[in-house]
Amino acid sequence: MTVLRNPVIRGFAPDPSMVRVGDWYYVATSSFEWFPTIPIHRSRDLAHWEYAGHVRGAAPGDSLAGVPDSGGIWAPSLSWDGERFWVVYSVVRSVGTPYFDVDTYVSTALEAGGKWSEPRRLPSHGFDPALFHEEGRLWLLNLQNDHRPGGRRFAGIVLTELDRETLGPLGETQLLLQHERLVEGPKLVRRGDWYHLVLAEGGTGFEHGVLMARGRAVTGPYELDDRPLLTSRDDPSLPLQKAGHGELVQMADGEWVLSHLAARPLNTPDGPRCTLGRETAIQAVVWDAEGWPRLRHGGSHPAVEVDVATPPVETEEESISQLTVPEDPLGWPWSTLRGPADPSWADATTRPGWIRLRGRHGPESRWAHSLLARRITEHRAEAEVTVQARPRSFTQAAGLVLRYDSESYLSLDLTWAEPVCEEQCGQQWRGEGRTVLALTEREESGTRRVTEVEVAAEAPLTLGVTVDEGRARFWYVHEGVRTPVGPPLDFTQLSDDHGSRLRFTGVMAGVHAVDLVDASFTADFTGFRLICW
Known part of the structure; x- marks a missing residue:
C-alpha cells in the first residue's frame, strides 16, 4: 500500500490525462503557449512522479508564435491501444472570443518519451478531444462549439468514428449528450456492459467538477448521474479547489483511480488566488451497487492523502x-x-x-x-x-x-x-x-x-x-x-x-x-x- 499526497504533480500541471501501460502510469498535461509541448510524467506507484519526456513537434512547425496568452495546446488526451501511445490535442488560437479557431491533431509513439509521429489533423469541432479504442475501432470525442450569436459556446459532446489508417471520418458525427451546465473534457471508458462518459463540468474555475454519464452503446443514448463524482465548489475551505477534468484508470489489481486537476489557492483580501495554476491530483474510486463510480472515501470532495494499492517505490524524500x-x-x-x-x-x-x-x-x-x-x-x-x-x-x-x-x-x-x-x-x-x-x-x-x-x-x-x-x-x-x-x-x-x-x-x-x-x-x-x- 502506498500513500500519495495531492497534488502529485505540483505547479502548472493542468488537465491531466492518465493511462496505465504495464507497471507504469503516464500523465500528459496541457502546455498552452509554453514549450516543451505536452509534458509527460510517469510513475510506478502513483505517488512519486518523474518527467518522462514530451510530445516533440506537437506544434506544427515547432512554433506557437502569435497565439494569445493561455492559448496554444489545450487538454491533451493520452491513450494506449496495446501497441502504441496516442495523443490527441487542440491548438487554440483565439481566447475570449466566440471563435476558438481550433485545430485538432493526433500523434503516436512506441514510447512516451520517444519519437512522436508528425501531427495529423483531425475534424476540429472544438477543443478537449479524446480517443476511444475498442476492438480495432477508433473513436474521436469532442466538445462542440457554437460560435453564432445566441448559440451555446459549449454545445454538447460529439462522437466521430475514424479510420485507423487514414484517420478520416467513417460516417457522420453524432451528438452524444447536451447538458444545461457547461460540460467539456469528455473521456470514454468501458466497464462491463456500460460505456461511461467522464465529463468536466462547470468550467475550469472554482465551479469545476467531474460529472458521469453512461450508456449501453458507445453511441448512446447516455443517462447522466444525479450527482457529481468530484467537485469542491460547495466548500471554499477545502485545501484542493477547482477539482475537475477527470479520467478513470483501472489499476493492475483491478481497482480504479481518477486523475483530475485541482488548485491550492492563497486566501487574500480580494478572494482566493491560485498562483501555482492548476495541478495534477489522484483519487481512489469504487463502484456502487447501481454501477456508478464514487470516491472511495465518500462524498464528492477531493482528498489530500489517498491510499492506493501499488507496490512501494524506494525514493529519497525531501522536505524541500x-x-x-x-x-x-x-x-x-x-x-x-x-x-x-x-x-x-x-x-x-x-x-x-x-x-x-x-x-x-x-x-x-x-x-x-x-x-x-x-x-x-x-x-x-x-x-x-x-x-x-x-x-x-x-x-x-x-x-x-x-x-x-x-x-x-x-x-x-x-x-x-x-x-x-x-x-x-x-x-x-x-x-x-x-x-x-x-x-x-x-x-x-x-x-x-x-x-x-x-x-x-x-x-x-x-x-x-x-x-x-x-x-x-x-x-x-x-x-x-x-x-x-x-x-x-x-x-x-x-x-x-x-x-x-x-x-x-x-x-x-x-x-x-x-x-x-x-x-x-x-x-x-x-x-x-x-x-x-
Missing part, C-alpha cells in the same frame, strides 16, 4: 524540492515561450557554466521573447541568478523575472538610464548614462517602474527574489549582503484569478533578455537556483 541543472542545460525543467530553446538566442556552449541569452522582443511579445523559466511549485519559493551584461540603451535589459503571462509579471533587470538629474529623453545613442537595476510590475491596468538602483556596470551581479505569504521581495547581493530593491510586491496578482481575462497557466521563475533595436545585446547567466517549499 530543489531544481538542479539537468544534463541538457536548456532542457527540462526549463520552459520557453511559443517556441523551443534555439541556439540562435539561447547558448549554453560559448561560455562554459553560463547560459548566454541574446535579447529579442520585450516581455509582452507573443512572438520572440528570449526567456528561460521554470515552474514554481509551492507558495514559498526563492530564486536567484548571477547575471553579467552591459546594456547601453533603455531598449536593452536582462534579469530575473516572475511571469504569469504578458500582462502579469514582476522583473528585476539590468538596464540603462539617463545620467542623474537628466530627464527621460530617449537619447540612448549618446553612450552616456548609468547602469541600473530596474524593478518593474506589470498587471492588467498597465506597467509600473517601481524603483531604480544604480549598480556597477561591468561586474557579475547576483539577483534574487523571495516569495512568501503572497508577497515577492526582490534583492541583489552587494558587498556580500542581500540588499532589498523596492518594497514587497503583490505576488498573488500573478494568478489564474486576478483580473478579468481567462487565464489557465501558472507562475514561472526565470531569466530573460531584451533588445528592441537590433537583437544584438547579450547577457550571461549562471548559478540559477529555484527552491520551493
Whole structure:
C-alpha cells in the first residue's frame, strides 16, 4: 500500500490525462503557449512522479508564435491501444472570443518519451478531444462549439468514428449528450456492459467538477448521474479547489483511480488566488451497487492523502524540492515561450557554466521573447541568478523575472538610464548614462517602474527574489549582503484569478533578455537556483 499526497504533480500541471501501460502510469498535461509541448510524467506507484519526456513537434512547425496568452495546446488526451501511445490535442488560437479557431491533431509513439509521429489533423469541432479504442475501432470525442450569436459556446459532446489508417471520418458525427451546465473534457471508458462518459463540468474555475454519464452503446443514448463524482465548489475551505477534468484508470489489481486537476489557492483580501495554476491530483474510486463510480472515501470532495494499492517505490524524500541543472542545460525543467530553446538566442556552449541569452522582443511579445523559466511549485519559493551584461540603451535589459503571462509579471533587470538629474529623453545613442537595476510590475491596468538602483556596470551581479505569504521581495547581493530593491510586491496578482481575462497557466521563475533595436545585446547567466517549499 502506498500513500500519495495531492497534488502529485505540483505547479502548472493542468488537465491531466492518465493511462496505465504495464507497471507504469503516464500523465500528459496541457502546455498552452509554453514549450516543451505536452509534458509527460510517469510513475510506478502513483505517488512519486518523474518527467518522462514530451510530445516533440506537437506544434506544427515547432512554433506557437502569435497565439494569445493561455492559448496554444489545450487538454491533451493520452491513450494506449496495446501497441502504441496516442495523443490527441487542440491548438487554440483565439481566447475570449466566440471563435476558438481550433485545430485538432493526433500523434503516436512506441514510447512516451520517444519519437512522436508528425501531427495529423483531425475534424476540429472544438477543443478537449479524446480517443476511444475498442476492438480495432477508433473513436474521436469532442466538445462542440457554437460560435453564432445566441448559440451555446459549449454545445454538447460529439462522437466521430475514424479510420485507423487514414484517420478520416467513417460516417457522420453524432451528438452524444447536451447538458444545461457547461460540460467539456469528455473521456470514454468501458466497464462491463456500460460505456461511461467522464465529463468536466462547470468550467475550469472554482465551479469545476467531474460529472458521469453512461450508456449501453458507445453511441448512446447516455443517462447522466444525479450527482457529481468530484467537485469542491460547495466548500471554499477545502485545501484542493477547482477539482475537475477527470479520467478513470483501472489499476493492475483491478481497482480504479481518477486523475483530475485541482488548485491550492492563497486566501487574500480580494478572494482566493491560485498562483501555482492548476495541478495534477489522484483519487481512489469504487463502484456502487447501481454501477456508478464514487470516491472511495465518500462524498464528492477531493482528498489530500489517498491510499492506493501499488507496490512501494524506494525514493529519497525531501522536505524541500530543489531544481538542479539537468544534463541538457536548456532542457527540462526549463520552459520557453511559443517556441523551443534555439541556439540562435539561447547558448549554453560559448561560455562554459553560463547560459548566454541574446535579447529579442520585450516581455509582452507573443512572438520572440528570449526567456528561460521554470515552474514554481509551492507558495514559498526563492530564486536567484548571477547575471553579467552591459546594456547601453533603455531598449536593452536582462534579469530575473516572475511571469504569469504578458500582462502579469514582476522583473528585476539590468538596464540603462539617463545620467542623474537628466530627464527621460530617449537619447540612448549618446553612450552616456548609468547602469541600473530596474524593478518593474506589470498587471492588467498597465506597467509600473517601481524603483531604480544604480549598480556597477561591468561586474557579475547576483539577483534574487523571495516569495512568501503572497508577497515577492526582490534583492541583489552587494558587498556580500542581500540588499532589498523596492518594497514587497503583490505576488498573488500573478494568478489564474486576478483580473478579468481567462487565464489557465501558472507562475514561472526565470531569466530573460531584451533588445528592441537590433537583437544584438547579450547577457550571461549562471548559478540559477529555484527552491520551493
